[in-house]
Amino acid sequence: MNSFTFTQAAAVDAAVREKASHDGAAYIGGGTNLVDLMKENVARPTHLIGLKKLGLDTIENTPDGGLRLGALATNADTAYHPEVISRYPLLNQAILAGASPQLRNMATDAGNLMQRTRCYYFYDLATPCNKREPGTGCSAIGGYNRVCGILGTSDSCIATHPSDMCVALAALDTIVRVSGPNGERTIKFEDFHRLPGNHPERDNTLEPGELITGLDLPKKGFSENFSYLKLRDRSSYAFALVSVAAALELDGNTIKDARLALGGVAHKPWRDQAAEAMLVGQPATADTFRRVAAKVLENAKGYGENTFKIELAKRAIVRALKQATEMKEAVDTNAFLNSNP
Amino acid sequence: MTHVTQAPLGKAPATLAPTQPVSLRINGQDRTLHIAPWTTLLDALREYLDLTGTKKGCDHGQCGACTVLVDGRRVNSCLSLAVMQEGSEIQTIEGLGSEAQLSPLQQAFIDHDAFQCGYCTPGQICSAQGLINEGKATTEAEVRELMSGNLCRCGAYSNILSAVMEVVGNSKS
Numbered sequence: 001m002n003s004f005t006f007t008q009a010a011a012v013d014a015a016v017r018e019k020a021s022h023d024g025a026a027y028i029g030g031g032t033n034l035v036d037l038m039k040e041n042v043a044r045p046t047h048l049i050g051l052k053k054l055g056l057d058t059i060e061n062t063p064d065g066g067l068r069l070g071a072l073a074t075n076a077d078t079a080y081h082p083e084v085i086s087r088y089p090l091l092n093q094a095i096l097a098g099a100s101p102q103l104r105n106m107a108t109d110a111g112n113l114m115q116r117t118r119c120y121y122f123y124d125l126a127t128p129c130n131k132r133e134p135g136t137g138c139s140a141i142g143g144y145n146r147v148c149g150i151l152g153t154s155d156s157c158i159a160t161h162p163s164d165m166c167v168a169l170a171a172l173d174t175i176v177r178v179s180g181p182n183g184e185r186t187i188k189f190e191d192f193h194r195l196p197g198n199h200p201e202r203d204n205t206l207e208p209g210e211l212i213t214g215l216d217l218p219k220k221g222f223s224e225n226f227s228y229l230k231l232r233d234r235s236s237y238a239f240a241l242v243s244v245a246a247a248l249e250l251d252g253n254t255i256k257d258a259r260l261a262l263g264g265v266a267h268k269p270w271r272d273q274a275a276e277a278m279l280v281g282q283p284a285t286a287d288t289f290r291r292v293a294a295k296v297l298e299n300a301k302g303y304g305e306n307t308f309k310i311e312l313a314k315r316a317i318v319r320a321l322k323q324a325t326e327m328k329e330a331v332d333t334n335a336f337l338n339s340n341p
Numbered sequence: 342m343t344h345v346t347q348a349p350l351g352k353a354p355a356t357l358a359p360t361q362p363v364s365l366r367i368n369g370q371d372r373t374l375h376i377a378p379w380t381t382l383l384d385a386l387r388e389y390l391d392l393t394g395t396k397k398g399c400d401h402g403q404c405g406a407c408t409v410l411v412d413g414r415r416v417n418s419c420l421s422l423a424v425m426q427e428g429s430e431i432q433t434i435e436g437l438g439s440e441a442q443l444s445p446l447q448q449a450f451i452d453h454d455a456f457q458c459g460y461c462t463p464g465q466i467c468s469a470q471g472l473i474n475e476g477k478a479t480t481e482a483e484v485r486e487l488m489s490g491n492l493c494r495c496g497a498y499s500n501i502l503s504a505v506m507e508v509v510g511n512s513k514s
Contacts, residue, residue: 002379003359003379006361006422006424006425030421031420031422031425032402032417035381035420035421036402036420039401050424050425052425080477099490100405101468101472101475101488101490102415102416102417102471102490103417103420105471106416236489237489237490
C-alpha cells in the first residue's frame with residue numbers, strides 16, 4: 001500500500017471541502033473494496049477522508065411513504081431492517097445473496113454502489129486494462145472472460161458491475177441523493193452507473209467531489225411477488241455469473257406492473273424497461289416469460305468463455321419470473337435468512 | 342491506559358512513517374497506538390499489540406482468518422484501517438476466553454475436534470460468536486450459509502458445524 005494521510009470528516013460539507021482541497025483524495029466508508037484495491041496498488045489515493053462520524057447511518061420512513069437508506073448504513077443493517085424485510089423483501093434477498101456476513105457488517109450502502117469491477121485484469125497490474133489505465137487496451141476481450149459482460153459492452157471494456165444489492169435498487173426505482181461542491185442533487189438509479197463506451201474508467205455519473213448521502217426507495221416495494229435469483233459457481237460467497245431481480249404486481253394471473261433487472265451481465269445493473277412493458281397486461285405464464293427473456297438478450301454478445309451467459313440469463317429470467325409469480329417456497333437459497341431471532 | 346510506541350514489536354523501522362494516535366478498547370483494555378494511517382486493524386493487533394491469535398490468511402477479505410468483533414459485530418480486520426476504528430470496542434480470540442476458562446465456543450471446538458491445522462480457528466470462533474450475537478441462524482443450513490465467510494483449507498467444516506450448532510442450540514435455550 002502506498003503512503004497516504006487520513007482525516008475523519010465531521011460533517012458532509014466539511015468532507016466535500018476536504019476532498020476539493022486535496023488532489024488524489026478519496027472518501028472511505030467501510031473500506032471493504034477500497035482498502036483491498038489499495039493493497040493491490042489499483043487505487044492509490046494520497047489522502048483518505050473517513051466518513052464514519054457523519055451519521056448518515058439511519059434508515060427512516062419518508063413522508064411520501066418510501067424509505068430512506070442512509071449512505072453509511074451497513075449492508076447488514078439494511079438487509080435486516082424490519083421495514084426492508086416487510087416492504088422491500090427483494091432488497092433484503094439481494095443484499096444477503098452478496099458477500100459474507102463479515103463484509104456486510106462493514107460495507108456501507110453507498111459503498112456498495114461505488115465498488116469497482118472484479119474483472120481479473122482490472123486487478124492485474126501486469127496486463128493492459130482500459131478501466132485501470134485508460135488507453136492501454138482490454139485484456140478480457142480475447143482473454144479469460146468467463147465472468148465478463150454480455151450486454152452493453154464496448155470495444156474498450158467488457159467488465160461487469162459486481163453488486164447484488166444494486167440490481168434490486170435498480171429494479172425498485174431508487175433515487176440516489178448526493179452532495180457536492182455545487183450543492184445537493186438527486187440521480188435516478190438507472191442514470192447513476194454508466195455503460196463503458198470509450199470511457200470505462202468512469203463507473204458512474206458522479207461529478208468530481210460528490211458524495212452520496214442517501215438512497216430513497218419509493219413507496220412501491222413489490223413485497224407480494226418478487227424474486228432475487230443468483231447463479232454462481234458456488235452456492236455462497238461468490239459473485240454472480242447471472243442474477244435476476246424480478247418483481248410483479250398481479251391481478252389474478254394478469255401482470256399489472258413488472259420490474260426486471262439483471263446482475264453479472266453488464267457494466268451497470270441491467271434494468272430493461274422495454275421488457276417490463278412487454279410483461280404488463282400479459283398472463284403470467286412461462287410462454288410470456290420466455291418471449292420477454294428472448295427480448296432482453298436480443299442484443300447480447302458473447303466473448304467466448306462467457307457466451308454461456310446468454311442462454312443462462314434467458315433461463316434465469318424465466319425462472320425468476322416464475323418464482324415471483326408463484327411465491328410457493330423459499331424463492332432462493334437465502335430466503336430463510338429473513339426470519340428474525 | 343497503555344501507550345504503544347510506533348515501531349512494531351521487535352522491529353526497528355527503516356524510516357519513521359508519519360503516525361497518528363488511535364484509541365481503541367481492546368479486550369476490555371483502553372489502548373492508544375501511534376501508527377501510520379495505512380496500518381490495518383489486523384496489523385495493529387498482531388504487530389503493535391502482540392495479539393497474534395488473530396491470523397493473516399489471504400489479507401484480502403476472502404478467507405475470514407482475520408475475523409474479530411468490533412462493537413460486537415464480526416468484521417474482517419484485514420480490510421479495516423486501524424485509524425477508522427477510533428473509539429471502537431475490539432474483541433479478539435484472546436478476549437473470548439482464557440486458558441483457565443474457555444468460552445463455550447472454544448470448548449465446543451475442542452469437544453467436536455473442529456480443526457486440523459488450527460490456522461483458521463480463531464477466525465472461525467470469532468465469526469461464530471458474531472453469528473450467535475446476530476441471532477439469525479438456528480438450523481444447520483442457516484449456520485452453513487452464515488459461516489460462509491470463513492474458509493478452512495483442511496476441510497474441517499462438518500465438525501465446525503457440529504461445534505457451532507451445539508453452542509447455537511445452548512444459546513437459544
